[in-house]
Amino acid sequence: MRRILTSPTAPRGWRRRRAARIALAAALVMAAPFVGRQDPEEATSPPPAAARHLDHRDVRVVPVPLADPAVADLLHPGDLVDLVGPADPDSPTGPAVVARAVRVRDTPAGRVGSRSILVEVPESDAARLASTAAGTPLAVLVHG
Structure with a gap:
């Protein structure tokens, strides 16, 4: 009679899972040089004027209720x-511009x-805009 011995600590299929993990690790190592690489033309050309003023690390997204939902x-x-x-x-100048040129x-x-x-604003302006927007809906002026 042939008897198959299994270890109580090794669950079934561990060899398959180990092989799958090794294959995934190999694929990640092979793909690593290509992830995050920019096109040489994009790296040398300056970003558009609208995208230059904000770095993605310093951006906060703020919800803004609109005075005119349409x-x-x-x-x-x-x-x-x-x-x-x-x-x-109290202000003789009229309405206040809360944020300029937000995306x-x-x-x-x-x-x-x-x-x-939802608008992207610099981190320094996010708290002020959020507190203003929480109290009242805001009007929008669209850049041309």
């Missing part, structure tokens, strides 16, 4: 906008009657 349908990701707050009655990240669908957009 404007969200006109915006697309990548558009540059100015965000304008309500007019201050629209997304325009998610919202409830009927209220819409918000």
